[in-house]
Amino acid sequence: MYFFPLIAAFLLALRINKAIKFTALRSKWRWPLNILGGIAIAFILLDKQVDEDRLLLISAVYLLAVVEYLKRQEDFKSFTVLLNAYLPLVGTAMISALTARVAPTFYENNEAFFICGQLAAFSWIYLRLSTSKKQQQELRRISERRDELEAMVAARTAEITKQRNELQETVKELQATQAQLIQQEKLASLGELTAGIAHEIQNPLNFVNNFSEVSMELIDEMEAEMAKGDMEEANAIAADIKQNLEKIRHHGQRADGIVKGMLQHSRASSNVKEPTNLNTIADEYFRLAYHGLRAKDKSFNAELVANLDPNLPSINIVSQDVGRVLLNMFTNAFYAVHQKQKTIGGDFKPRVEVSTRVIPAPPSGGGGAQVEIMVKDNGSGIPDAIKDKIMQPFFTTKPAGEGTGLGLSLSYDIIVKAHKGHININSKEGEGSEFIITLPVA
Structure with a gap:
């Protein structure tokens, strides 16, 4: 029974070595872990030179030292749960060794119970190793699935980005098309206006032409009256001409307003x-x-x-x-x-x-x-x-x-x-x- 802790220490070194086999830690910890396992084997070989109860205590202390040493290493933080699984074996081994030295008669009468305790603790380690292996396999599958999902997300993101860029281009084209359609609508309504504008602008132009002709005739009459020396009549004719010019200006502004309105209608707002x-x-x-x-x-x-x-x-x-x-x-x-x-x-x-x-x-x-x-x-x-x-x-x-x-x-x-x-x-x-x-x- 004295070799249970040593076998556990050897298996622990072997298990961690295997777990980091394909990682960057392999080169750093390969030989230290091999040495820890080798020391455990060396203690087993001392079974003829050292009393069993003393060797059992040494084995328990060694296993505890290995566990505590590995727990203090930042590289093995992820193995904490697994390392803690060895502590029950350390405890049962120490109790067995100390009882054997302090109360040898009691120990001999109840040796089977102490051996069963160590076997139970050893079995607990085996159970934790099996569970840990399954957990690591599950974690590996999760990691692989995560990598697969990340790849899918990256591909989907690239596709969505491409679609977004295409949609942005489509929106720009639609906005340009909308602007063209609005301008076409303006031009269409401008076509509706053309005939009306022609009719409306003709009225003020007719007034301008008519009052211009009348004013020219009045100027001839005014010149004739001035030649006769009749200034009173000439002034009356000048007043008529002034009224005509005001009407010409009014209707000219009216025509100008119509043209400006047409231009405003055709321009972008x-x-x-x-x-x-x-x-x-x-x-x-x-x-x-x-x-x-x-x-x-x-x-x-x-x-x-x-x-x-x-x-x-x-x-x-x-x-x-x-x-x-x-x-x-x-x-x-x-x-x-x-x-x-x-x-x-x-x-x-x-x-x-x-x-x-x-x-x-x-x-x-x-x-x-x-x-x-x-x-x-x-x-x-x-x-x-x-x-x-x-x-x-x-x-x-x-x-x-x-x-x-x-x-x-x-x-x-x-x-x-x-x-x-x-x-x-x-x-x-x-x-x-x-x-x-x-x-x-x-």
Whole structure:
């Protein structure tokens, strides 16, 4: 029984040597561990020269020294549980050796119990070795699985990174496409305006031409009166000429405003909000949209009703963007009444109305004053089934080639997202529609 601790020490050195065989610790600890195991074998060979009880005590002390030495090494911290498994054998061996020397008779009478105790402690070591081996195998499998998962994660991460980069490129392309579509929508609405602008600009040009001719005739008359010496008549004619020049300047500015509005409409928005009178924009685009449709169909006529609040305050808006919204609303309204007129016939009288008003701030608070613009028509109306869709991009009720499906979608973005306003729709199929735009005053 004296050799149990020595065999345990030898097996411990052998087990650790095997565990570090394929690690960097192998070169450092191979010979120290072999020496520890060799010393244990050397003690076994001393069984004829040393008393068994003394050799058992020496074996227990040696095993304890080996265990404590290895536990103090940083390289073997992971073996702590395994090393602690040898301590019961150390304890039972020391108790057996000390009992044999102090009470030899008691020891001889109960030697079988002491041997069983050492065997149990030795068995516990074997059990811990087996469990440790299984744990290490499991840890190895876990480590291999972890490496496999890390490789999979790395591959998946690379794939996701690639997909993200591809998505970013796709988003950039979509943004570029969106910008192109918006510009195409602007150009499409500009085409609708062209005929109306031609009609509108012709009126001030006619005034300019007519008053210029009249002024030239008045200058000839004034020169004749001055030649006669009739200065009083010449001064009266000069006053008439001055009035004519003022009218020429007024109508020239009117033509200039129309051209500038057209250029503003075709350009990209500056997104700069400026104080603007909505009545001016509404009135101008109302007539331009009407004359634009009449240029396509001379037989089309409609009653135009403008109820513009003269006390409407100026509000901060991007004028060309809001003007684009109003133009879209007016164009859709005239299109709706025109289609209904072609369907019903001569008994139907198309009517489109634009009105503005101020909505005061509620007395209880919860919001400031607002400006409301309502565009109303007695056209075909909007079916209930598509009311929720008409603000969606690319949705249109017009035949192919007559609408882009972006007008109301862009209008929603401009009013709701950019200007923090609202667009409400009231419509009854077959009777007409109302588009109500509200914008905050401040």
